[in-house]
Amino acid sequence: MIDPITAFKDPWWYLVDIDYVKDGDTFAFFIDKGMRDFSNESIRLWGLDTWELSQPLGDQAKVFTSLWMADHRHGIKKYPFVIHTEKDKQSFNRYIADVWCSQGHHLADDLRQAGFEKV
Numbered sequence: 001m002i003d004p005i006t007a008f009k010d011p012w013w014y015l016v017d018i019d020y021v022k023d024g025d026t027f028a029f030f031i032d033k034g035m036r037d038f039s040n041e042s043i044r045l046w047g048l049d050t051w052e053l054s055q056p057l058g059d060q061a062k063v064f065t066s067l068w069m070a071d072h073r074h075g076i077k078k079y080p081f082v083i084h085t086e087k088d089k090q091s092f093n094r095y096i097a098d099v100w101c102s103q104g105h106h107l108a109d110d111l112r113q114a115g116f117e118k119v
C-alpha cells in the first residue's frame with residue numbers, strides 16, 4: 001500500500017533523459033516533471049566530484065559518464081533515468097542529484113568504482 005506521507009517527506013524524484021554531458025559530474029537533463037510539464041536543467045552529481053576537464057583524468061571521467069548514459073538506457077527510448085534532487089547548499093542556484101538507471105545502477109557508485117572520484 002502506498003503511503004502518501006512519504007511524498008511529503010521526500011518528493012523530489014524525476015524521470016530524466018540526458019541532453020548533454022558537460023564533464024564527469026555535471027550534465028544537462030531533460031526532466032519530465034509530470035502532467036506534461038518538462039524542463040531542461042543543469043545538474044551536478046550528488047556526493048562525488050570528478051576532476052575538471054583541464055586536469056588529468058577529467059576528459060576520461062567525461063567519457064566514462066557519456067558512455068554510462070549510453071550503456072544504461074536498457075532499451076528505454078525516452079526518460080531512461082531517475083534522479084533524486086536536492087538544492088546545492090554551496091550554490092543555491094543549482095541542483096544536485098543522485099542518478100540511477102532503470103536497473104538500479106548508480107552513476108556515482110560506478111564512477112567511484114572506476115576510479116574517477118577526485119580525492
Ligand SMILES: [Zn+2]
Nearest residue numbers: 072101103105
Ligand atoms: Zn544500468
